[in-house]
Amino acid sequence: xxxxxxxxxxxxRRALLDALHDDDGQTLGRLCTVLPDLTRFGVMKHLGVLADxxxxxxxxxxxxxxxxxxxxPIRELHDRWISKYAEPWVTAxxxxxxxxxxxxxxxx
Amino acid sequence: xxxxxxxxxxxxRRALLDALHDDDGQTLGRLCTVLPDLTRFGVMKHLGVLADxxxxxxxxxxxxxxxxxxxxPIRELHDRWISKYAEPWVTAxxxxxxxxxxxxxxxx
DNA sequence: TTGATACGTGACCATATAGTCACCTATATT
DNA sequence: AATATAGGTGACTATATGGTCACGTATCAA
Numbered sequence: 464x465x466x467x468x469x470x471x472x473x474x475x476r477r478a479l480l481d482a483l484h485d486d487d488g489q490t491l492g493r494l495c496t497v498l499p500d501l502t503r504f505g506v507m508k509h510l511g512v513l514a515d516x517x518x519x520x521x522x523x524x525x526x527x528x529x530x531x532x533x534x535x536p537i538r539e540l541h542d543r544w545i546s547k548y549a550e551p552w553v554t555a556x557x558x559x560x561x562x563x564x565x566x567x568x569x570x571x
Numbered sequence: 572x573x574x575x576x577x578x579x580x581x582x583x584r585r586a587l588l589d590a591l592h593d594d595d596g597q598t599l600g601r602l603c604t605v606l607p608d609l610t611r612f613g614v615m616k617h618l619g620v621l622a623d624x625x626x627x628x629x630x631x632x633x634x635x636x637x638x639x640x641x642x643x644p645i646r647e648l649h650d651r652w653i654s655k656y657a658e659p660w661v662t663a664x665x666x667x668x669x670x671x672x673x674x675x676x677x678x679x
Numbered sequence: 680t681t682g683a684t685a686c687g688t689g690a691c692c693a694t695a696t697a698g699t700c701a702c703c704t705a706t707a708t709t
Numbered sequence: 710a711a712t713a714t715a716g717g718t719g720a721c722t723a724t725a726t727g728g729t730c731a732c733g734t735a736t737c738a739a
Binding site for chain 3: 490491492503504507523525526528
């Protein structure tokens, strides 16, 4: 599980997950366009981290490597601190924030 | 949001969140027992990071400072990659893994 | 088979991060 | 008032991390 949190800590890696969420099964070359400031090696490393955390799975097709998003670890992360019985309350809070566009958390 | 992910990336900080999930409103001194290998300053820094990410809120009472867990950012994180319509599928997968105790993710 | 394409490995460097310490302020106790 | 307790700040160091590069392998096209 530690690998999942570490993997999610980087904005670039989250952008890669977003890209896969939009369009699953992309190749490394295609995903390089998501992080234009990085070289291919940088993107590869990030995908490696995501794969180690089982947040993406891969499949080789010819000389290409396809990448797929796996949302299961994210749900497990969620369940760690939000128990089933507390869920309705939290859902309500999230909706509140979305509607008010403010920050209604108990300040201080 | 970046602060939330960064905050969750450290095992010690997650342990602190677990401790607050067990028993909300603890003081700094009490939370130091959660991370016995760290000095008070180390724990303070971690709590500072969690507070910056709005994962914990604080309240001063006399010379003590009480710490409270705020689960809202974690739910927002969850919702980013698990859309409402996909939720039942993911829930089923999580249950599967729990029951089988194996790893039924699409390998390669 | 020659060249181009797509991906992979290991070492390397600059920088960010975690943790500690000396020192400080504020509240409680006697 | 004197002392102990609870928490806070800024600077410092060792280490982890992010990113790059030279080089290597496998697949496709001509």
